[in-house]
Amino acid sequence: MAFETAISGLNAATTQLDIASNNIANVNTNGFKQSRAEFSDIFTGSNLGVSSLAVSRGVRTAAINQQFDQGNIKSTNNNFDLAISGGGFFMLDDDGGRVYSRAGAFGVDRSGFVTNSAGQKLMAFSVDAAGQAAGTPTPLQIDTSDVAPQASSRVDVGVNLRATAPIITLPFDPTVAGSYTNSSSITFYDSLGKSHDGVLYFVKTAANVYETHLLMDGAELTPSAGATITFGTDGKIATPATGQVAYDAAPVPGATDMSLTLNYSGGTPTTQYGDTYSVNALDQDGYTTGRLASINIDDTGRVFARYTNGQSRLQGQLALVNFSNVQGLRQAGNNGWIETFSSGIPLVGVGGSARLGTVQAGALEDSNVNLTEELVKLIMAQRNFQANAQVIQTEDRVTQTLMNMR
Structure with a gap:
């Protein structure tokens, strides 16, 4: 024995x-x-x-x-290197099968799919208009196409006009400095993405009254209604009641006519305080063509494509998975596991929810x-x-x- x-x-x-x-x-x-x-x-x-x-x-x-x-998490210089801080696994598509992994060294293949070295595709939720994960996870594919231009149509203007500024009696002439009180430059974009130089002029014509003039490429635009702003004794806009001044459509060679509306009562409203002129906000909604510049992933796994025109597009949100019994998972090679009867069914969610950890981009988890x-x-x-x-x-x-x- x-x-x-x-x-x-x-x-x-x-x-x-x-x-x-x-x-x-x-x-x-x-x-x-x-x-x-x-x-x-x-x-x-x-x-x-x-x-x-x-x-x-x-x-x-x-x-x-x-x-x-948990293994140690180390930083890298690749935005597609991902680590999970906490519980959970990445969900991967392996020719129609499901594999789960903690190894987050990913890249983009020639079709735009985010894959690991074994060709397994990273799974993600699509996102709705509110940016919330929705539907069933599918292989994450990065849209590498250019962003089409958008014509300017609305500008939020937030400036402070001098309450102590002298009244201007000269007729307005943009070439004569003494014929206006203050001015600010704005860039507009037409439907083809071409930029146009705009200048907004303010002329104090009476106490608490400012006349506005908008020029684009040196030509003055015609307001659809009055373009005069009146302030109350509290320094806030009294008229127009909506705080908005609209302009007639301006012809643009080769592009769609441009119709602009200036909003003086946006998130940063125009005021008349003190004796200092300041520009606090000049935000317009147009932009030129944009090319993909980078991909950024936040701690909940939302994937943003950043473009050269300053725009961003939400591409999806990573699907993370946990199990009731992770010890029941079976090794599948290539740093992956597959579910078994013992592990229980996959519990799918997004980073930071339930028992799932957060996602760290530009990092990898060590052994x-x-x-x-x-x-x-x-x-x-x-x-x-x-x-x-x-x-x-x-x-x-x-x-x-x-x-x-x-």
């Missing part, structure tokens, strides 16, 4: 060596989770019914479990292998192997002694 017991010990020590060597081999594998062997004794019953004489018959490997504790600990395990496994081999040698000598008896 000692032979069988020692052999089981040798097998256990070999298993421990295999696991430790695999952990050590993957010490630099991103998202790798170390394994741990769990052993139990083999008990075959009592000797002649006397429990105190019961002897175990060796050891067996009861389970090999992976440890899903959680403790190299020093694994080297100690190697020594222990070696000693266990030597000790069990010694048991076999001892049993062999005892057997030889019995065989040599005359």
Whole structure:
């Protein structure tokens, strides 16, 4: 029996060596989770019914479990390098199958899909108009096409006009400095994305009354109604009641006629305070053609495409997954796992919700292998192997002694 017991010990020590060597081999594998062997004794019953004489018959490997504790997160210079801080896995499409991984080294293939080195596609939710994740996760595909231009139509003007400014009596003439009180430059864009130079002039014609003039490419635009702003004694706009001045459509060569509305009562309203003229806001809604400049991913996994014209487009939101029993997952290679009956069904959500961690872009999760600990395990496994081999040698000598008896 000692032979069988020692052999089981040798097998256990070999298993421990295999696991430790695999952990050590993957010490630099991103998202790798170390394994741990769990052993139990083999008990075959009592000797002649006397429990105190019961002897175990060796050891067996009861389970090999992976440890899903967090690895260190290190920064990189690639926005498509992703790490999960906390629980959860990335959901990947593997030719129609589902694979789950903590390794977040991704890139973009020639079709715009975000994939890892094994060609597995990163899954994401589509987003609705409010920017909320919706629907079923699908492979994330980055739209690399240019953003079409948008013609300017509305400008939010937030300036402070001087309450102490002198009244202007000269007829307005943009070439004569003394014929207006203040001015500000604005850039407009037509339907083709071409820029046009605009200048907004303010002329104080009476106490608390300012006349406005808008020029585009040197030509004055015609207001649809009055373009005079009246302030109350509190320094706020009294008229027009809406705070808006609209202009007739202006012809633009080769492009759609441009219709502009200036809003003086936006988020930063125009006022008349003190004796300092200041421009606090000049925001217009037009822009020229934009080319993809960068991809940014926030901590909830929302993927934004940034363009050269200052615009951004929400491309989707990463789908993260967790399981009731992560120990029940089965390894699939390429730093991935697949679900099993033991793991339970995938619990899908977005970063920062429920039991899911947050997403860190430009970072990767290191292996959680403790190299020093694994080297100690190697020594222990070696000693266990030597000790069990010694048991076999001892049993062999005892057997030889019995065989040599005359």
